[in-house]
Amino acid sequence: MRDIFHIYGTDGFEMTQSLLTAIEPEKLIPSQSSKIALKPNLVVAAKPDGGATTHPEIVIAIIEYLKVRGFHNISIVESAWVGDSTKRAFEVNGYYTIGKTYDVRLVDVKDDAYVAKTVHGVPFEISKTIMETDFLISLPVLKGHCQTSMTCALKNMKGCVSDRSKRHSHSIGLHKPIAALNALRCADLVIVDSLNGDLDFEEGGNPVQTDRIFACRDSVLCDTYGASLMGFEVEDIDYILLAERFGVGTTNLDFANIIFLNEPSEIAPLPLPTGKAIYLNQYIDSRSACSACHGTLLHALKRLDEVNQLGSRFDRKICVGQEFKTVQDPSRAGVGTCTGGLGKSVPGCPPTALAMLEFLKSL
Numbered sequence: 001m002r003d004i005f006h007i008y009g010t011d012g013f014e015m016t017q018s019l020l021t022a023i024e025p026e027k028l029i030p031s032q033s034s035k036i037a038l039k040p041n042l043v044v045a046a047k048p049d050g051g052a053t054t055h056p057e058i059v060i061a062i063i064e065y066l067k068v069r070g071f072h073n074i075s076i077v078e079s080a081w082v083g084d085s086t087k088r089a090f091e092v093n094g095y096y097t098i099g100k101t102y103d104v105r106l107v108d109v110k111d112d113a114y115v116a117k118t119v120h121g122v123p124f125e126i127s128k129t130i131m132e133t134d135f136l137i138s139l140p141v142l143k144g145h146c147q148t149s150m151t152c153a154l155k156n157m158k159g160c161v162s163d164r165s166k167r168h169s170h171s172i173g174l175h176k177p178i179a180a181l182n183a184l185r186c187a188d189l190v191i192v193d194s195l196n197g198d199l200d201f202e203e204g205g206n207p208v209q210t211d212r213i214f215a216c217r218d219s220v221l222c223d224t225y226g227a228s229l230m231g232f233e234v235e236d237i238d239y240i241l242l243a244e245r246f247g248v249g250t251t252n253l254d255f256a257n258i259i260f261l262n263e264p265s266e267i268a269p270l271p272l273p274t275g276k277a278i279y280l281n282q283y284i285d286s287r288s289a290c291s292a293c294h295g296t297l298l299h300a301l302k303r304l305d306e307v308n309q310l311g312s313r314f315d316r317k318i319c320v321g322q323e324f325k326t327v328q329d330p331s332r333a334g335v336g337t338c339t340g341g342l343g344k345s346v347p348g349c350p351p352t353a354l355a356m357l358e359f360l361k362s363l
């Protein structure tokens, strides 16, 4: 339960297959006839390049991996947020073709039967399909959220309840309902799409390329790790702490065994920043940077901006990228092992946003 498998790259299908080979979920699933549910994040009917929704190639990689090993009772279960259509989200992301090609059932939770349960004082109408699932694989996108700061494994479960339950959760503040829902049913395995999650909003619009996928069996540990990658202390996110208190998992990252399957050595061309990222990018001197390093720096700068500590803090831009490997300049500061020759630098390949944040605060 304490393993976190982490991989860098740009090919979601290959990365997911490599993760699954390392995790060996076939040893975790009770039997070949077990009911398996895949729960992507299709909060809105939008393609994943906007930073809101799960890349479908991750879903396809899991289905192919499981089918080859004799697991055929697979469903894809999701509901878009209140006001959008899950079916449109399925359509836009090619899920009807996936369903047909692989003989996988699509379940729109908005049409599903519900089981009524009250947990820690919070009433839910939860999908019957989810409650009858033997092995639940959650596929959240690590991204920002306007009310809860971030969203990952724990909040992804909100797509498993009725729209009425979603509205009620918002009316009483999201944190307790998210934690309570996971005490009722949490994922058995989480595979996090952190290829280009949004900086700010769960509905996307400010995607930040970070080119990574990570996986964990403990949803609380998974979100604690995800928070660190976005520059948050776990104390910043109430629902993660509450979920730990409700017995869903642990926030103790020291207890985690983080297994990197590769390094982010490949330099993918960075996409042009959009939205808020354009503003943050003016503080970065990026030269042949891996997207994992550059994207993580954007998240760290965002955290500083939220507490009004960005402004005129830096005389010069923060350096990032492999071209700095040969630069010796005592007057500059940079992030990542490649900038070790500069006057000030935070090590790591790449460092987490939390480590970058501490470093930036110290400048």
Ligand code: SF4
Binding pocket: 264, 265, 288, 289, 290, 292, 293, 320, 321, 322, 335, 336, 337, 338, 339, 348, 349, 350
């Ligand atoms: S430290 Fe260098 S090699 Fe490592 S992620 Fe950053 S830019 Fe890439």
